[in-house]
Amino acid sequence: MAPAESRPNPLLERLKQSFVRLATAWGGVVIGAISTLGDISLFAWQMLGWMFSAKPKKETLLPNFYAVGVLSLPVVALTGTFIGMVLAIHSYEQFRNMGMESRLGAVINMSLVRELGPVLAATMLAGRVGSAMAAVIGTMRVTEQIDALISMGANPIHYLVVPRFLACVLLIPALTIMADFMGIVGGYFHSVIVLGIDHAQYLQNSREFVDGYDLFSGIFKSVIFGAIIAVVSCYHGFHCLPGADGVGRAATTAFVQSFVMILALDIIMNLMLNAIDFALWPGRSKLF
Numbered sequence: 001m002a003p004a005e006s007r008p009n010p011l012l013e014r015l016k017q018s019f020v021r022l023a024t025a026w027g028g029v030v031i032g033a034i035s036t037l038g039d040i041s042l043f044a045w046q047m048l049g050w051m052f053s054a055k056p057k058k059e060t061l062l063p064n065f066y067a068v069g070v071l072s073l074p075v076v077a078l079t080g081t082f083i084g085m086v087l088a089i090h091s092y093e094q095f096r097n098m099g100m101e102s103r104l105g106a107v108i109n110m111s112l113v114r115e116l117g118p119v120l121a122a123t124m125l126a127g128r129v130g131s132a133m134a135a136v137i138g139t140m141r142v143t144e145q146i147d148a149l150i151s152m153g154a155n156p157i158h159y160l161v162v163p164r165f166l167a168c169v170l171l172i173p174a175l176t177i178m179a180d181f182m183g184i185v186g187g188y189f190h191s192v193i194v195l196g197i198d199h200a201q202y203l204q205n206s207r208e209f210v211d212g213y214d215l216f217s218g219i220f221k222s223v224i225f226g227a228i229i230a231v232v233s234c235y236h237g238f239h240c241l242p243g244a245d246g247v248g249r250a251a252t253t254a255f256v257q258s259f260v261m262i263l264a265l266d267i268i269m270n271l272m273l274n275a276i277d278f279a280l281w282p283g284r285s286k287l288f
Contacts, residue, residue, distance in 0.1 A: 047231065105206040134240070237254070
């Protein structure tokens with residue numbers, strides 16, 4: 001009989017097994033994420049090749065421009081207005097406690113132009129347009145319409161993906177500017193009309209701390225976000241599983257992955273743009 005000291009500890013063994021299962025599960029998630037990212041990158045490379053090799057037809061561009069741009073304007077404008085007002089409500093008390101309520105316009109407008117405007121427009125686009133793209137292309141995949149396009153000699157990526165990509169990339173800056181403008185209007189209305197902030201100080205601080213580089217930063221980020229939404233949504237539509245459940249999963253996965261990528265890229269681009277800002281304009285007026 002083995003001595004008691006050499007017997008394995010049941011608790012320690014269970015902990016080891018739990019750790020192995022956890023590491024295996026998370027390893028599978030990481031490997032799956034890297035594999036999906038690689039597949040999406042290859043899909044984007046194919047799309048770019050077709051975009052520069054053949055001009056898309058106007059008949060395929062205009063409906064996508066209308067769906068992405070015109071139909072998204074009301075929800076982006078309304079949401080932007082509410083976001084500006086909410087920023088004013090939550091920022092006012094904090095700034096008043098510090099005796100800096102006159103700078104309320106600067107923090108609202110800078111937050112909108114550099115951060116909330118592009119992220120808000122991209123989120124609305126991913127939820128309203130991106131999931132619809134995945135569902136439409138997924139339905140075409142399930143009903144073999146994509147196979148029919150191939151049999152007629154048309155490339156489905158050039159016919160279906162390129163117009164949607166161009167619509168997202170070219171029109172999301174306009175949606176971002178609309179979100180910025182309506183958010184600024186909403187913040188101004190609540191700050192000046194409701195809270196009684198001095199009109200001249202509000203505008204003066206806004207002009208002092210918000211400039212063209214802030215607007216450029218937001219628009220630059222929005223273009224990247226639009227490209228991500230189009231590529232990810234079309235990819236999941238093309239790789240849709242059979243049946244109605246597969247179409248629903250494709251639409252949901254397209255939105256979730258687009259949203260996660262938007263937030264991850266937003267962090268990276270903020271670090272990059274802030275570093276450029278401080279390197280090129282070290283003496284520029286800062287809010288704090």
